Amino acid sequence: MRNLKIIWAIFAKDLRLEWRHRETLASMCVFGLLVVFIFNFAFEPAREETLRLLPGLLWIAFAFAGILGFNRAFAAERENSSLEGLTLAPVDPGAIYVGKLLANLLFLGIAEAVIVFAASLWYNFSFLPVLGRFVLVVFLGTLGYAAVGTVFGAVSANTRMREVMLPVLQFPVAVPIFIGAIEATTGVLRGEPLSVYAGWVNLLAGFCVVFLVLSYLLFEYVLEE
Amino acid sequence: MADRLKIMTQKFSQSILLIITTAWLLVATYLIFLYAPQEMTMGEVQRIFYIHVPAAWTAFLAYFILFGASVAYLWKRSPGADALAQACGEVGFTFCTVVLVTGPLWAKPVWGIWWTWDARLTSTFVLWLLFVSYLMLRSYVLNPGRAATLAAVVAIMGFVDVPIVYMSIRWWRTQHPQPVIAGGEGSGLDASMWVTLLVSWGALLCLYAFLVRERLALAARQRELSALRREWSATAAKEERG
Numbered sequence: 001m002r003n004l005k006i007i008w009a010i011f012a013k014d015l016r017l018e019w020r021h022r023e024t025l026a027s028m029c030v031f032g033l034l035v036v037f038i039f040n041f042a043f044e045p046a047r048e049e050t051l052r053l054l055p056g057l058l059w060i061a062f063a064f065a066g067i068l069g070f071n072r073a074f075a076a077e078r079e080n081s082s083l084e085g086l087t088l089a090p091v092d093p094g095a096i097y098v099g100k101l102l103a104n105l106l107f108l109g110i111a112e113a114v115i116v117f118a119a120s121l122w123y124n125f126s127f128l129p130v131l132g133r134f135v136l137v138v139f140l141g142t143l144g145y146a147a148v149g150t151v152f153g154a155v156s157a158n159t160r161m162r163e164v165m166l167p168v169l170q171f172p173v174a175v176p177i178f179i180g181a182i183e184a185t186t187g188v189l190r191g192e193p194l195s196v197y198a199g200w201v202n203l204l205a206g207f208c209v210v211f212l213v214l215s216y217l218l219f220e221y222v223l224e225e
Numbered sequence: 226m227a228d229r230l231k232i233m234t235q236k237f238s239q240s241i242l243l244i245i246t247t248a249w250l251l252v253a254t255y256l257i258f259l260y261a262p263q264e265m266t267m268g269e270v271q272r273i274f275y276i277h278v279p280a281a282w283t284a285f286l287a288y289f290i291l292f293g294a295s296v297a298y299l300w301k302r303s304p305g306a307d308a309l310a311q312a313c314g315e316v317g318f319t320f321c322t323v324v325l326v327t328g329p330l331w332a333k334p335v336w337g338i339w340w341t342w343d344a345r346l347t348s349t350f351v352l353w354l355l356f357v358s359y360l361m362l363r364s365y366v367l368n369p370g371r372a373a374t375l376a377a378v379v380a381i382m383g384f385v386d387v388p389i390v391y392m393s394i395r396w397w398r399t400q401h402p403q404p405v406i407a408g409g410e411g412s413g414l415d416a417s418m419w420v421t422l423l424v425s426w427g428a429l430l431c432l433y434a435f436l437v438r439e440r441l442a443l444a445a446r447q448r449e450l451s452a453l454r455r456e457w458s459a460t461a462a463k464e465e466r467g
Contacts, residue, residue, distance in 0.1 A: 152379075159367060160365040165365060171354070172383070172386075173383060175347075175393065176392075176393035179393045179396075180393060210385065210389070211382070214381070214385055215382070218381060218382065221374050
């Protein structure tokens, strides 16, 4: 019960902090939009091409927006020694992890919504017919991505090259997420029946379970002095 | 006295290991170039296989030992476990690089292409990236006291991921099959080829052990040096005050 309070406290703190200037959120959205924009020079948006490339495009945009977001989560803690404060607090480190994870999920989710909206506008593609499934698949993929991103964000906040260290650590580990998410998104956007891409959804779910548990257990080692 | 004896025993065993490694490598070289028969379809260039495959096995073994040492470090906090993890990281990275260099060198004359994104190659490249990120992390951590713990966490997460990566890419490749290129290295190996392969692997394992032990010895000397430095500066500070 106490853990839930801690999780909420961390989550609310991050929200409040971000709400003050909304810098990170803005940069995530802008960066995502830029990726979607640049991508249009890569192909001629005829319908079939769009369907083929849109899932990959979306997840690349999500990936880069995520990098910005996960860096924020612990970079801000470096000032005023609040990272040490978190470490010293007599709370379950796993609760801190979940609180940070939820904040990351929310911010990345907002950025993703903006990216998807822009993509549907610029590539004349309507997500509405498959919205429910699309949201589910994107949520699963984002959850897995954020699960490792939160841990690696905390790890890279301790290094010299922190902005660069995060993608270096994260992308090799997140490969299954990208494969699964892009394949599942392709299935959803093409309107295929669930049985076609259910395997990929299972991969995403499995990855989430494994890495949420592992990260929860390992986070105390990341925070300790 | 006990320290000196320990160092002497270590140096002696390292010399023995060096002799064994060199001898084994020479035997392996003989087997690779003179004993193993020429492969039916690929010709002489196939002999890279006897370096390429054992190097891959050794690289994966290195990552496994790295994982084990990382778990041991988080559990027991022994500097020896951390030193072993770092040594495995560095030597494993080297072997993985050998795999990724010899692979395309073999692939180009045999398959006509330098690279393909099938499950095995992609996973090996991911392994290489995991080694790179591990070593980068160790170099760039601001507070050296934390490097061991953070690196251990990263190693554990990476190791758990390796089978997932392999399965997901293989799965993905069955959905998007590429033109069949080669019938897999294991298919139909002659007995003499198996002998060459295993002897070659033995040689590389000896080399691996030798390099890791050298690296461990270096790490131990560095630890001693820092301890001596700390002692010296503490004494110097005391003398200044007193």
